[in-house]
Amino acid sequence: xxxxxxxxxxxxxxxxxxxxxxxxxxxxxxxxxxxxxxxxxxxxxxxxxxxxxxxxxxxxxxxxxxxxxxxxxxxxxxxxxxxxxxxxxxxxxxxxxxxxxxxxxxxxxxxxxxxxxxxxxxxxxxxxxxxxxxxxxxxxxxxxxxxxxxxxxxxxxxxxxxxxxxxxxxxxxxxxxxxxxxxxxxxxxxxxxxxxxxxxxxxxxxxxxxxxxxxxxxxxxxxxxxxxxxxxxxxxxxxxxxxxxxxxxxxxxxxxxxxxxxxxxxxxxxxxxxxxxxxxxxxxxxxxxxxxxxxxxxxxxxxxxxxxxxxxxxxxxxxxxxxxxxxxxxxxxxxxxxxxxxxxxxxxxxxxxxxxxxxxxxxxxxxxxxxxxxxxxxxxxxxxx
Amino acid sequence: xxxxxxxxxxxxxxxxxxxxxxxxxxxxxxxxxxxxxxxxxxxxxxxxxxxxxxxxxxxxxxxxxxxxxxxxxxxxxxxxxxxxxxxxxxxxxxxxxxxxxxxxxxxxxxxxxxxxxxxxxxxxxxxxxxxxxxxxxxxxxxxxxxxxxxxxxxxx
Numbered sequence: 236x237x238x239x240x241x242x243x244x245x246x247x248x249x250x251x252x253x254x255x256x257x258x259x260x261x262x263x264x265x266x267x268x269x270x271x272x273x274x275x276x277x278x279x280x281x282x283x284x285x286x287x288x289x290x291x292x293x294x295x296x297x298x299x300x301x302x303x304x305x306x307x308x309x310x311x312x313x314x315x316x317x318x319x320x321x322x323x324x325x326x327x328x329x330x331x332x333x334x335x336x337x338x339x340x341x342x343x344x345x346x347x348x349x350x351x352x353x354x355x356x357x358x359x360x361x362x363x364x365x366x367x368x369x370x371x372x373x374x375x376x377x378x379x380x381x382x383x384x385x386x387x388x389x390x391x392x393x394x395x396x397x398x399x400x401x402x403x404x405x406x407x408x409x410x411x412x413x414x415x416x417x418x419x420x421x422x423x424x425x426x427x428x429x430x431x432x433x434x435x436x437x438x439x440x441x442x443x444x445x446x447x448x449x450x451x452x453x454x455x456x457x458x459x460x461x462x463x464x465x466x467x468x469x470x471x472x473x474x475x476x477x478x479x480x481x482x483x484x485x486x487x488x489x490x491x492x493x494x495x496x497x498x499x500x501x502x503x504x505x506x507x508x509x510x511x512x513x514x515x516x517x518x519x520x521x522x523x524x525x526x527x528x529x530x531x532x533x534x535x536x537x538x539x540x541x542x543x544x545x546x547x548x549x550x551x552x553x554x555x556x557x558x559x560x561x562x563x564x565x566x567x568x569x570x571x572x573x574x575x576x577x578x579x580x581x582x583x584x585x586x587x588x589x590x591x592x593x594x595x596x597x598x599x600x601x602x603x604x605x606x607x608x609x610x611x612x613x614x615x616x617x618x619x620x
Numbered sequence: 621x622x623x624x625x626x627x628x629x630x631x632x633x634x635x636x637x638x639x640x641x642x643x644x645x646x647x648x649x650x651x652x653x654x655x656x657x658x659x660x661x662x663x664x665x666x667x668x669x670x671x672x673x674x675x676x677x678x679x680x681x682x683x684x685x686x687x688x689x690x691x692x693x694x695x696x697x698x699x700x701x702x703x704x705x706x707x708x709x710x711x712x713x714x715x716x717x718x719x720x721x722x723x724x725x726x727x728x729x730x731x732x733x734x735x736x737x738x739x740x741x742x743x744x745x746x747x748x749x750x751x752x753x754x755x756x757x758x759x760x761x762x763x764x765x766x767x768x769x770x771x772x773x774x775x776x
Contacts, residue, residue, distance in 0.1 A: 277731070277735070302699055302703075302712050302727065302730055302731040302734050303700075303703070303731055303734045303735060303738070304703075305703035305704070305709060308700060308703050308704050308738070308743075308745065309703075309704060311738075311743045312704065312743050312744060312745040312746055313746075314743075315742065315743045315744050316744070316746065328743065330735060330739070334731075334732055334735055
């Protein structure tokens with residue numbers, strides 16, 4: 236079904252994407268669900284016209300003539316298998332008729348974290364609520380990591396809060412969803428090793444971002460500066476030395492332009508936070524990615540004592556076990572022979588796919604293609620009747 | 621388990637009569653040329669099998685397909701698999717310039733075919749193949765003496 240027939244655009248955009256296009260919410264006319272649409276561009280001439288900012292850095296090295304970008308293939312096949320209560324599910328997947336881009340529709344409920352904090356200034360600072368939200372956030376991240384993937388772009392616009400409101404005062408009921416829209420966000424929530432352009436990235440980058448979000452929830456404003464991100468990180472956490480960031484990156488060159496700072500006591504910046512919270516924060520905001528706490532460990536941190544029993548969020552270990560039980564041996568599991576597209580749909584797509592074929596002698600090939608398409612459409616007609 | 625049987629028969633160069641075997645040979649020669657992992661071949665075959673099996677119920681089945689259709693399809697499957705698994709996938713024109721191909725296709729055609737394959741497979745690419753088990757078995761010392769044929773390809 237055509238995209239425009241299936242969805243209705245809702246009036247307000249939710250932000251600007253990295254490619255400077257507004258991102259809108261859409262309403263599914265059949266199911267009544269709201270989705271946020273993300274576009275992944277397939278054509279290279281379009282790709283190169285994009286400004287290279289933020290997480291789209293990798294596009295720079297994308298050579299022409301590779302067909303569908305490898306990143307796209309990996310990303311979408313990952314979204315396809317993600318299934319966790321704290322991760323927004325992929326509700327819609329389709330491409331435009333000209334095959335210029337793929338549309339991804341992610342479930343969108345509630346508001347993003349930044350708007351939630353702005354609209355509910357007092358409530359969002361409630362310690363119990365913060366604890367509940369952090370637990371859900373880390374569960375989602377731990378799930379990502381349990382399938383050997385990393386999110387890479389955790390920031391407040393990618394964190395959705397729902398099921399809150401005046402009539403719902405139970406902090407435990409507030410829901411958190413991690414989505415993945417490429418929205419512009421200031422400051423960046425990226426880990427120092429990304430900002431230092433290290434080539435050894437790991438799942439630890441998500442944990443630093445989670446730490447930034449945790450800090451932001453505690454003090455009600457972003458922890459680090461918009462302008463000088465790396466500088467403000469070092470101001471709070473101390474400038475890394477060869478000892479504290481061993482093996483991550485060759486620091487001497489890159490650190491020249493930053494002032495030397497020694498680490499600050501986090502409890503001076505985050506006043507009135509319980510000691511366990513400060514401890515968790517310091518472990519999340521650890522400069523060295525190798526020593527940074529892992530998501531599954533963070534969930535067992537004493538800060539979360541007492542919350543686990545109430546929340547019926549499946550632990551990532553259980554989710555991973557279910558995954559293994561299904562079919563997994565490889566890096567992340569997926570069903571071998573999913574058959575959601577019927578045979579006629581497949582045939583249809585094959586016809587469309589080969590309509591652009593050019594065989595060795597061009598003329599005879601186009602005749603071949605035409606005849607094949609005729610054949611296929613005949614088959615389609617008879618199967619419909 | 622069907623898949624495992626298929627691979628045992630066909631991954632190792634057997635009778636090159638059926639077109640599917642030809643693809644497999646293509647895929648294998650591709651592999652050694654571009655120095656890709658064996659997992660790529662297995663995944664490519666998996667995509668090919670799934671794509672064909674989803675089409676076989678329709679009235680004009682694959683027996684009527686022309687050789688170039690299969691060739692284009694196998695290039696697309698191979699290209700997807702190498703991009704999904706390998707760190708340094710070959711470019712489309714490199715795949716296209718293999719001397720044992722009968723046809724050459726435009727990059728845009730291959731890209732469209734890739735997209736159709738991905739759509740048909742519902743973008744579910746991380747699949748369990750025989751290769752996933754092979755890796756497991758090969759590193760089990762008690763089993764190794766029984767696996768003679770596998771040694772030939774044991775440079776994982």
